[in-house]
Amino acid sequence: MHIDKTYRRAYNIEPNMCWECYSCVKACPQNAIDMRGYADFAPLGHSVRVQRDEKKGTIAWRIKFRNGTEKNFLSPITTKPWGQAIPKLAEVPAPSQEMRDSQLLYNEPKYLRMDDGGLHTLEAAGLTLKKGVYY
Amino acid sequence: MFAINPFAALSTSISPAVMQGFVVVMIVLVALGTLFDIVHKGSAKYFFGNWRKTRTARELGGGEMMSIAVQTAVVDVLASGEFCNARRRVAHLLTMYGFILHAVSTVVMVFNPAADAPWAQLWWIGGLMVLVGGYWFWFFIRVDVAAEGSSPLRVMRADLFILSLLASVTFGLLWAWLQSWILFGLYIVATTVLFGGVPWSKFAHMFFKPAAAFEKRVSEANGTNQNLPTLSRDDPEQQARHSMELLRDAPMDMGLGIKREAPRHY
Numbered sequence: 343m344h345i346d347k348t349y350r351r352a353y354n355i356e357p358n359m360c361w362e363c364y365s366c367v368k369a370c371p372q373n374a375i376d377m378r379g380y381a382d383f384a385p386l387g388h389s390v391r392v393q394r395d396e397k398k399g400t401i402a403w404r405i406k407f408r409n410g411t412e413k414n415f416l417s418p419i420t421t422k423p424w425g426q427a428i429p430k431l432a433e434v435p436a437p438s439q440e441m442r443d444s445q446l447l448y449n450e451p452k453y454l455r456m457d458d459g460g461l462h463t464l465e466a467a468g469l470t471l472k473k474g475v476y477y
Numbered sequence: 478m479f480a481i482n483p484f485a486a487l488s489t490s491i492s493p494a495v496m497q498g499f500v501v502v503m504i505v506l507v508a509l510g511t512l513f514d515i516v517h518k519g520s521a522k523y524f525f526g527n528w529r530k531t532r533t534a535r536e537l538g539g540g541e542m543m544s545i546a547v548q549t550a551v552v553d554v555l556a557s558g559e560f561c562n563a564r565r566r567v568a569h570l571l572t573m574y575g576f577i578l579h580a581v582s583t584v585v586m587v588f589n590p591a592a593d594a595p596w597a598q599l600w601w602i603g604g605l606m607v608l609v610g611g612y613w614f615w616f617f618i619r620v621d622v623a624a625e626g627s628s629p630l631r632v633m634r635a636d637l638f639i640l641s642l643l644a645s646v647t648f649g650l651l652w653a654w655l656q657s658w659i660l661f662g663l664y665i666v667a668t669t670v671l672f673g674g675v676p677w678s679k680f681a682h683m684f685f686k687p688a689a690a691f692e693k694r695v696s697e698a699n700g701t702n703q704n705l706p707t708l709s710r711d712d713p714e715q716q717a718r719h720s721m722e723l724l725r726d727a728p729m730d731m732g733l734g735i736k737r738e739a740p741r742h743y
Contacts, residue, residue, distance in 0.1 A: 350523060369735060371561050373705055389704045396734035399724060402706035416708040416715050421723045424734040 343375075351376035368394040368401065379405065396424065479601050483653040484583075485590040487661075496587045499665075503672040510675025511684055517676065520685050527692060534699040545694045553690035568614040572642075575606025579646060604650045611643045624740045638678035641671035 343352045353376045354360040367375045379390035387408030394401045396419070403415040429449075437448075454461060464471060484496060515521045537545070552558035557573065560566035582600040586592050621627040632640065644667035652660035675681055696703050708715055710729070715721060 347519065348523075372559075373703075391703075391705045393706045395710070396736065397730055397732070398710040399727060399731035400710050400721075402708045404704060404706035404708075406704060414706060414708050415720075416706075416710065416718070417720050418724045418727075420731055420734065421727055422731075423728060424732045425737060426732075 346376055349376055353377070364392065368392055394419065396420075399424075478654065480594050480597050482586045482590060482593050482597050483600075484586045485593075486656075488590055493587070493590055500584055500587050503668065506673045507675055507680070510673070511681045513676045514681040515685075520688075524685075524688055524692065527696075530701070534696075534701040537695065537699055541698060542695070545698060546691065549687060549691040549694055553694075554687050559686075559690060562618070565614070565618050568610040568618055571606045571610030572614065573610075575603045575608075575610060575646075576642065578603025579607060579649075601650070601653075604646045607642065607646045608650070611639060611646070615639060615643065626741075634677065635679070637670070637674050638680050641667055641674060641678070645671045 344355045345351070346353050351374050362377070362380070364377060367373075367377050373391070373393070377390060378386075379388055384390060384405055384407060389406040390403070392401065392403050399418055399420045401417055401419045403413075405413040405415075407413075484493075487496070557566050557569045560569060578599050580603075582596045582603060585596050586600065615622075616629045617623065621631065622629045645664060648660050648664035648667055651657075652664050671678075671680070693703065700707060710716065710721065710724065716725070
């Protein structure tokens with residue numbers, strides 16, 4: 343990590359050591375890490391900044407293009423309060439040898455809902471697939 | 478011991494004029510070091526450049542600016558409000574107020590050898606506050622030790638400020654207690670490094686951090702927000718958006734996610 347002398351934020355100077363996943367940028371409580379956005383959505387001379395508000399369960403992005411255009415996004419990062427819907431694996435009994443040898447993963451088929459009448463389909467749920475992007 | 482001016486006792490061996498000269502030299506070193514730091518890092522240039530950029534946004538009124546200045550002074554400066562970690566904040570408050578008490582009482586007692594109580598007691602209380610806050614920070618709180626599992630004894634150049642501050646106060650109090658010339662020599666060396674090392678240490682943060690905190694509050698108030706997003710779930714218009722549909726019935730306070738546990742995974 344180095345300090346960018348113009349923006350006074352830290353940035354990674356070693357591309358081999360960075361997956362550009364933005365995890366550090368999102369997690370930094372002081373928003374002190376800077377990133378250059380991918381060229382496919384923001385040409386050089388832009389600003390991409392992010393604010394992860396875990397208390398409200400949202401993430402917000404603000405992208406400023408070099409021609410002054412600005413884009414703002416707000417999306418959920420959780421739909422339930424943190425930590426409540428995650429299975430506490432320490433409290434779950436260890437899998438038996440039979441379960442270990444099985445092809446099924448943890449909580450399958452329960453999590454695939456095959457235990458109550460097979461895999462659920464759009465049709466069974468009364469839904470249809472529409473063409474294209476719709477909002 | 479606690480009610481005696483330690484510098485008055487010293488004046489039998491070292492002339493008060495020499496001690497006063499030393500204090501003046503230290504003050505000059507801090508001033509010069511801070512100016513050098515500002516020029517070297519371009520802090521002032523950056524600050525005023527940013528200032529001009531934020532002025533293109535909504536102009537803030539005099540009352541608003543005054544309110545932001547008061548908030549910066551009370552929350553960010555006097556109460557160290559920028560720290561997220563409560564222990565780190567308490568340690569910083571102890572060190573900061575301890576240093577102010579210790580430094581001011583040192584100057585008063587050096588320039589007025591007749592000054593005993595309460596300055597001598599304040600000198601001791603301030604010094605002990607620095608030691609409690611500083612050693613707590615050094616051995617337990619700082620991120621190298623608390624989160625990254627590094628040895629508390631690992632030292633690097635970035636530690637110059639905290640280590641010279643702790644050394645100066647530790648040797649100062651030990652000298653006042655034991656009256657040893659060796660401890661006095663170490664006290665003078667550590668103090669010279671503390672105040673003379675400003676260009677290489679983070680001593681100057683006491684000047685540029687309030688400026689940065691003020692600028693941050695101004696940019697939040699005028700909407701530029703340092704280019705950070707300003708959309709929030711509190712806004713009813715945002716709540717009605719399709720992308721926020723999944724959060725329609727969710728509570729406004731989702732609790733803590735990654736902040737639920739301290740990052741100790743090394």
